[in-house]
Amino acid sequence: MITRFFLIVSVVAIQATIAGDQRSELKLNRPLQDKNFFVIYAAPHKRVVIFVKDGTVSTLSVSADFPYSVMLTDSPTPRYKAVLRFADCQKDIVVDSFGVTAASTVEQTDDETHKALAGGAAEAWAVGEKLGKEIRAKHQ
Secondary structure, three states: OOOHHHHHHHHHHHHHHHHHOOOOOOOEEEOOOOOEEEEEEEHHHHHHHEEEEEOOEEEEOOOOOOOEEEEEEOOOOOOOOOOEEEEEEEEEEEEEEEOOOOOOEEEEHHHHHHHHHHHHHHHHHHHHHHHHHHHHHOOO
């Protein structure tokens, strides 16, 4: 049991280190007609539309064929009020992250915030995997 735990912690640390240094090809664009709308896109019809008012995300729309899972969460660092985390769940990595500032803007997160998100996600995936194995073992 201790060996399994050590192995899981090691894998989490390695994934967090690797994922923290990677960024995706996601692009941030602000449409000209309204300064509160932001678009993050991977391809022309694969996008996330965000409406920000008073430093808060009031609307979040993810296209059906967007290639990553999207999670809106509190920021692990004080620089942002909230963070959008984009993850590839099949590979268990955080591919990119964008922060919502108090000035109602959206920007790609700084390295500190991105690494904190990647580390937290890696820990959560490792715990989920461990719990899943325990549950399956009980039912077999």
